[in-house]
Amino acid sequence: MTKDTNLHSPPAARAQGFDFYNIKNTYNAWFAYTLLFNSSEYKGTLNIMGADIMAQETRDLSVAGGTGDFFMARGVVTLRTDVAQGDYYFRLQMDIKLYECY
Numbered sequence: 001m002t003k004d005t006n007l008h009s010p011p012a013a014r015a016q017g018f019d020f021y022n023i024k025n026t027y028n029a030w031f032a033y034t035l036l037f038n039s040s041e042y043k044g045t046l047n048i049m050g051a052d053i054m055a056q057e058t059r060d061l062s063v064a065g066g067t068g069d070f071f072m073a074r075g076v077v078t079l080r081t082d083v084a085q086g087d088y089y090f091r092l093q094m095d096i097k098l099y100e101c102y
Contacts, residue, residue, distance in 0.1 A: 044068020
């Protein structure tokens with residue numbers, strides 16, 4: 001993951017997890033991802049999960065927790081397909097909104 005669309009930008013985080021696809025009529029997915037931040041700016045993880053209805057222009061997924069700088073984080077991740085090339089390549093824009101709840 002990078003902060004912008006340039007492939008050669010330094011990484012801001014690394015994503016690891018699962019995405020399960022349902023292709024009965026159109027492409028849909030269920031995501032369960034952990035974003036791992038290990039930079040001088042942020043350290044910790046964010047856990048993201050939810051349904052990705054790909055026919056929608058923007059989709060909201062839940063921030064279900066985190067560690068480190070994101071300890072017990074809650075919020076919403078808005079996904080937008082930035083680039084798609086057939087069924088084999090896509091790039092997502094991810095806007096993360098976190099809530100402060102202590």
